[in-house]
Amino acid sequence: xxxxWVTTYGSTYLDALGWTLLAAxxxxxxxxxxxxxxxxxxxxxxxxxxxxxxGYVQVFxxxxxLLPIYVIYFGFPLVGxxxxxxxxxxxxxxxxxxxxxxxxxxxxxxxxxxxxxxxAKSVGLSPWQTFRKITLPQVLVHSIPSLGNQVVALIKDTSxxxxxxxxxxxxxxxxxxxxxxAAYEAFMVVAxxxxxxxxATEALFRTAHRAVRWR
Amino acid sequence: xxQGGLDIPTLVILLKGAGVSLGLACAAIAxxxxxxxxxxxxxxxxxxxxxxxxxxxxxxxxxTPLLVLAMLIFYALPAFDLRTGPYLAAVVVxxxxxxxxxxxxxxxxxxxxxxxxWESAKSLGLPPGAMLRKVIGPLVLRYTLxxxxxxxxxxxxxxxxxxxxxxxxxxxxxxxxxxxxxxxxTILGTAGAFYFVMCLGIDxxxxxxxxxxxxxxxxxxxx
Numbered sequence: 001x002x003x004x005w006v007t008t009y010g011s012t013y014l015d016a017l018g019w020t021l022l023a024a025x026x027x028x029x030x031x032x033x034x035x036x037x038x039x040x041x042x043x044x045x046x047x048x049x050x051x052x053x054x055g056y057v058q059v060f061x062x063x064x065x066l067l068p069i070y071v072i073y074f075g076f077p078l079v080g081x082x083x084x085x086x087x088x089x090x091x092x093x094x095x096x097x098x099x100x101x102x103x104x105x106x107x108x109x110x111x112x113x114x115x116x117x118x119x120a121k122s123v124g125l126s127p128w129q130t131f132r133k134i135t136l137p138q139v140l141v142h143s144i145p146s147l148g149n150q151v152v153a154l155i156k157d158t159s160x161x162x163x164x165x166x167x168x169x170x171x172x173x174x175x176x177x178x179x180x181x182a183a184y185e186a187f188m189v190v191a192x193x194x195x196x197x198x199x200a201t202e203a204l205f206r207t208a209h210r211a212v213r214w215r
Numbered sequence: 216x217x218q219g220g221l222d223i224p225t226l227v228i229l230l231k232g233a234g235v236s237l238g239l240a241c242a243a244i245a246x247x248x249x250x251x252x253x254x255x256x257x258x259x260x261x262x263x264x265x266x267x268x269x270x271x272x273x274x275x276x277x278x279t280p281l282l283v284l285a286m287l288i289f290y291a292l293p294a295f296d297l298r299t300g301p302y303l304a305a306v307v308v309x310x311x312x313x314x315x316x317x318x319x320x321x322x323x324x325x326x327x328x329x330x331x332x333w334e335s336a337k338s339l340g341l342p343p344g345a346m347l348r349k350v351i352g353p354l355v356l357r358y359t360l361x362x363x364x365x366x367x368x369x370x371x372x373x374x375x376x377x378x379x380x381x382x383x384x385x386x387x388x389x390x391x392x393x394x395x396x397x398x399x400x401t402i403l404g405t406a407g408a409f410y411f412v413m414c415l416g417i418d419x420x421x422x423x424x425x426x427x428x429x430x431x432x433x434x435x436x437x438x
Contacts, residue, residue: 058411058415059407059411061414062368062372062410062411062414062415062418063372063407063410063411063414064372064373064374064375064376064386064410065372066375066376066378066379066386067375067386067389067403067406067407067410070386070389070390070393070399070403071399071400071403071404074393074394074397074399074403075399075400075403078397078399152278156278156279156280156281157280158280159280159281159282159283160280160282160376160379162282162379163378163379169283170280170282170283170286173283173286174286177286177290183290183291184287184290184291187283187286187287187290187291188287190283191275191279191283191284191287194278194279194280194283195274195275195278195279198277198278199278
């Protein structure tokens with residue numbers, strides 16, 4: 001591999017990295033929010049709501065992400081919503097990853113010992129106080145490692161946005177390969193960049209978990 | 216074609232695509248299982264470089280998107296003068312990817328075996344081969360089946376990624392149809408239903424197998 005490759009196309013890669021990061025950040029933030037909403041609906045919404053959210057999760061767990069990406073990208077213009085490709089892709093990632101996030105939160109919620117709720121009641125905490133002071137902190141702390149894994153999966157899934165012409169890392173590598181005829185240099189660099197992103201994300205979540213674990 | 220857009224010929228094309236997706240996934244799962252058993256053996260090697268190689272393989276494969284891996288192999292193979300059909304290359308990529316996931320599942324299964332099992336197998340004087348076949352293998356199979364099935368479901372979903380590098384399967388078939396007919400919601404909805412049925416089918420079959428293989432004394436849902 002020629003090292004001049006990196007210097008020649010450095011700015012192209014940086015530009016592409018920016019799009020990947022933007023997509024990943026937008027989609028991560030959206031997924032966390034949407035996952036929390038789904039979790040709360042399932043927790044407090046009664047039987048019908050629980051069934052609805054359960055069905056939603058099943059559908060998104062058992063279909064590939066590429067389908068919602070295409071549904072939104074090709075479908076939105078038909079119903080009068082000409083969104084940019086990046087927004088379409090990010091929304092699809094949010095819909096899918098939100099389902100996973102809600103399941104992670106639910107798992108953490110179920111790991112809380114029932115005795116704690118009795119204890120909370122016996123010291124006179126209101127339901128809202130119990131949720132805010134007992135339930136929520138434990139759910140969040142317990143979820144951090146799994147949420148980290150989910151964000152890593154999401155970062156890798158941003159590569160699928162190349163299918164709808166977002167010029168993120170994977171798309172740019174493909175374009176460079178086709179333009180220059182170099183067989184693998186472009187993809188090697190991009191693979192290394194993804195590895196760095198994944199490594200940094202894992203480190204971030206590990207640090208966060210360590211910081212809040214014992215309180 | 217405008218409204219609806221789901222006539223019999225279209226449905227047949229989608230069914231064919233679903234068949235290709237399932238075939239790709241099955242071939243990849245079969246190859247990946249063999250590869251993963253070998254990789255797991257590396258993970259428990261006595262030699263540090265071998266164990267490091269295992270860790271590196273897992274880290275690189277799990278840290279890289281499948282699509283990047285697939286493009287790398289698709290563009291690089293001709294450069295090495297290895298001209299293969301898209302389907303063979305697709306199975307190779309999927310197998311390499313899924314093997315890393317399987318290997319971690321198997322490694323976890325081996326680590327989960329209670330110590331007395333090893334010790335009693337050794338004290339009975341079982342040779343290593345018989346120990347693997349009669350004690351470790353059956354236990355790992357039972358410990359890891361739920362996660363193994365999860366990865367299989369993931370493999371079916373992962374085949375859709377290959378559509379981006381023009382492997383014709385369910386997702387590419389749907390994309391071709393919607394670009395022609397604009398029946399976006401019906402076609403992709405149908406494709407989604409096919410994926411859903413395939414994934415849920417594998418999930419249910421796995422659960423049934425789990426019940427059939429359940430051993431007394433190693434019961435419980437996670438054992």
